[in-house]
Amino acid sequence: MMIIILLISISLTIAVAFLVVFFWNIKSGQYDDMYTPSVRMLFDQKKDDNKPVS
Amino acid sequence: MGPVLLTVQKSTPVMVATEKQIVTTCYHCGQACEKEVLHLEEKTFCCYGCQTVFEILNTHDLCEYYSLDKTPGNQHDVVGDDVYAYLDEKSVRKKLLKFDSPDFASVQFYIPAIHCVSCIWLLENLQKVDAGILRSEVNFARKTVSVDFNPQKVALSRIGQWLANIGYAPSVNLEDTTREKPGTNKQAVLKLALAGFCFGNVMLFSFPEYLGLDASDASLMRVFSWLNLALSIPVFFYSAAGYFQASLKSFQQRQVNIDVPIAAGLLALFLRSTYDIVTATGPGYLDSFTGLVFFLLIGRWFQSKTYESLAFDRDFTSYFPLAVQKQVAGQWKPVVIYELAPGDTIRIRNLEIIPADSLLLDETAHIDYSFVTGEARPVQARQHDVVYAGGRVIGPPATFLVEKPTSQSHLTSLWNNDAFRKTDERNYQKIIDRAARRFTWIVLGIAVLTAFYWYYTAPANMWLVITSVLMVACPCALALAAPFTYGSMLRVMGRHALYLKNADVIERLAAVDAVVFDKTGTITLGDKPDVSHTGSLTGEEYAWIKLLTSYSTHPLSKSISATIRQHTNDIVTGFKEIPGKGIEGVIAGNVIRIGSASFTTDNRSLIPTPSGQVFVAINGELRGLMTVQASVRKDLKGMLGRLDRRCVALLSGDTDGDRDKMQTLFGEHVQLHFNQTPHDKLDYIRNLQQQGKKVLMVGDGLNDSGALKQADVGLAVTDDTGIFTPACDGILHGSQIQSLDRFMQLSKVSTRILKAGFIISFMYNAVALSFAVTGHLTPLVAAILMPLSSVSVVGFSSIGVNIAARRILKNKSI
Structure with missing residues (x-):
């Protein structure tokens, strides 16, 4: 019986940890803009040709 | 003599074959080059503005902009160098900057022009344009760009200037400086997340109970019960807190709304469960x-769909610029407009707005009041004439002497009207609250009756049964019906370009039985008039007319110039503009006169020229007639026909030049009122309301803002959701105005769907109550009934709305 109590307390701790992370995500504004980041990651960083070769 | 000689031909096909017309499109904005064609690096541009943007991007190696999206640019006018100088004023700077230190500062600009992937790319590469810019980040949903920069290397005004130069003019106004960021939506999500988390875990711990545990596992049961209680406490005190506060408030106002039975049910559930667990009499x-x-909060969240990039609550301050050029010790200095005092001398440039009632100091100036009064044509003001705030200067810069501060001007007095003091919570009784009141009394009655019954038969069970009744009476499904019906409808309408402020507007829209329209900008398109040409002009002569009219700032000249596509390289000599008559000039040895009939033919006996008619004479011979008329939006006839008697009136601030045209469009039963001031419009709406009508006002400009506010529903029509719309309940895209009646029909249907949803949820409550009064409400029965009722009501209203929308909006093509 002890094992169930132990497992439940571990799983609940992990779940609460995720809830806390979610709260932090929302509060720090990570879900404020759902569109721009999806586009931004597809922009290529153009190679700078003018840079002297070191 | 006169127009008799003219053979009637419609305009554009007249374009003669002597000049080859190849439609070239602009490399930057993709529009057809109508006025002129500029060439640079084998690319064509429609105007100097577009070319400048390309040049800037080219020099800074930013031409990738053009490869991400096709012709991403916006056609724009070149702005003067010091338009943004006021941004460096200390008071403005302090309000705009989010962070400021000697070598690092951060600012956020609202840029209405943001619309595509290329925009994001360009605006996030601003550091290539100016080394002083450290980083820039776009928020596409809000159409803002946040810029971090080094104030020692680049001034704030310079950043504004850069943005304007590349076609993304920031919109800075008083509202920006006072606007609060909405944080309530985040709170709602957090509450929802917590409730969902706890609901999931509580369900998991409750499962063993339902499946049946042996007596040997009793200790485990106790552990689960206490865990459930621990998980419910944050839900009770954080997630559900809003319902308790709302019902307290409604008690204070001596009104029963939907929150009261909900709060009672939640309280009964929680207290009864706590009692059961603490005394170990049951699992709760x-x-x-x-x-x-959790379900209730989902409903709230679903309903709170908002259009972040749209603003519904703007007042006059967002229409005025933030700063104006004021004369200080002989020099022009930018000052913030609310610091203007009577006696100040200010200078307003072409297309800028006069911020306060003032006297004109120059000899003449053209002022366009179209946005304030709805009058389409600019008026000419003479020296020492009073000009009113909200007018737009057309032509060369003019100087004014301020008479009254902005807040006391003629225009802003409209905002002191009672209509604007009303809070959003009007006396309007929502359907849901009417239903909730009836519901609450019925439930209370049942609870009292059962209490009596059990008191006499089995007093020990009385409290258990009463709490059971209150618990199942909690009108969760009832509370969900409205958010999901109206929330779904809000989204459907949003997809068809009607953006409502919130879901309550749908209910008010359903009750509308009188529709009032504005004319300029709503029924007609103010900025793109129809120009029809008759006469025997050749292609070359058309080109001359275009050239000559382009010299004049008169609106008729501008309209004519814009519709002619022929170009000439000839030059004008001896250009003269005679106010009230016309213009004259010599091109390639020909004397050309354009204007009124008497001016072009030297025949004094002719009847006065009707407004909008312009005659063309070449070398004294009458050769053509151009008629300029406001063009009416397409497909209005069908919509007005379907509205029929519900369409009550047309209120226009313009002169009655279009009366006949409008009367045929609207039909005989519609009253037409012209020369209406903003106050007149407001009073007209109020009169209708006093006759017991529910009024829908459809308008666009500042001159309608009083009427929009006073009306039960005010819809603003706009062709570009980025530009100014007055405070209103909803924004309708100009292309969708012909579906107005269908939107009204849809809102009626949603009210019917809502009522059907109520009936379904009442049935569930009746079943649950029968369990409760007989004392058979076990936790298992409650756990099955409650989600089932919620899900079926939500499913019914969402599906119902979408089917209705498809059926009604599909008929569009017919």
Whole structure:
């Protein structure tokens, strides 16, 4: 019986940890803009040709 | 003599074959080059503005902009160098900057022009344009760009200037400086997340109970029960807190709304469960409790769909610029407009707005009041004439002497009207609250009756039964019906370019039985008039007319110039503009006169020229007639026909030049009122309301803002959701105005769907109550009934709305 109590307390701790992370995500504004980041990651960083070769 | 000689031909096909017309499109904005064609690096541009943007991007190696999206640019006018100088004023700077230190500062600009992937790319590469810019980040949903920069290397005004130069003019106004960021939506999501989390876990711990545990596992049961209680406490105190506060408030106002029975039910559930667990008499109903809160919050969240990039609550301040050029010790200095005092001398440039009632100091100036009064044509002001705030200067810069501060000007007095003092919570009784009141009394009655019954038969069970009744009476499904019906409808309408401020507007829209329209900008398109040409002009002569009219700032000249596509390289000599008559000039040895009939033919006996008619004479011979008329939006006839008697009036601030045209469009039963001031419009709406009508006002400009506010529903029509719309309940895209009646029909249907949803949820409540009064409400029964009722009501209203929308909006093509 002890094992169930132990497992439940571990799983609940992990779940609460995720809830806390979610709260932090929302509060720090990570879900404020759902569109721009999806586009931004597809922009290529153009190679700078003018840079002297070191 | 006169127009008799003219052979009638429609305009554009007249374009003669002597000049080859190849439609070239602009490399930057993709529009057809109508006025002129500029060439640079084998690319064509429609105007100097577009070419400048390309040049800037080219020099800074930013031409990738053009490869991400096709012709991403916006056609724009070149702005003067010091337009943004006021941004460096200390008071403005302090308000705009989010962070400021000697070598690092951060600012956020609202840029209405943001519309595509290329925009994001370009605006996030601003550091290539100016080394002083450290980083820039776009928020596409809000159409803002945040810029971090080094104030020592680049001034704030310079950044504004850069943005304007590359076609993304920031919109800075008083509202920006006072606007609060909405944080309530985040709170709602957090509450929902917590409720969902606890609901899931509580359900998991409740499961063993339902499946049946042996007596040997009793200790485990106790552990689960206490865990459930621990998980429910944050739900009770954080997630559900809003319902308790709302019902307290409604008690204070001595009104019963939907929150009262909900709060009572939640309280009963929680207290009864706590009692059961603490006394070890049962497992409690905590899964039902957390589930209820979770479903209710989903409903709230679903309904709170908002259009972040649109603003519904703007007042006059957002229409005025933030700063104006004021004369200080002989020099022009930018000052913030609310610091203007009577006696100040200010200078307003072409297309800028006069911020305060003032006297004109120059000899003449053209002022366009179209946005304030709805009058389409600019008026000419003479020296020492009073000009009113909100007018737009057309032509060369003019100087004015301020008479009254902005807040006391003629225009802003409209905002002191009672209509603007009303809070959003009008006396309007919502359907849901009417239903809730009836519901609450019925439930209370049942609770009292059962209490009496059990008191005499089995007093020990009385409290258990009463709490059971209150618990199942919690009108969760009832509370969900409205958010999901109206929330779904809000989204459907949004997809068809009607953006409503909130879901309550749908209910008010359903009750509308009188529709009032504005003319300029709503029924007609103010900025793109129809120009029809008759006469025997050749292609070359058309080109001359275009050239000559382009010299004049008169609106008729501008309209004519814009519709002619032929170009000439000839030059004008001896250009003269005679106010009230016309213009004259010599091109390639020909004397050309354009204007009124008497001016072009030297025949004094002719009847006065009707407004909008312009005659063309070449070398004294009458050769053509151009008629300029406001063009009416397409497909209005069908919509007005379907509205029929509901369409009551047309209110226009313009002169009655279009009366006949409008009367045929609207039909005989519609009253037409012209020369209406903003106050007149407001009073007209109020009169209708006093006759017991529910009024829908459809308008666009500042001159309608009083009427929009006073009306039961005010819809602003706009062709570009980025530009100014007055405070209103909804924004309708100009292309969708012909579906106005269908939107009204849809809102009626949603009210019917809502009522059907109520009936379904009442049935569930009746079943649950029968369990409760007989004392058979076990946690298992509650746990099955509550989610089932919620899900079926939500499913019914969402599907119902979408089917209705498809059926009604599909008929569009007919």
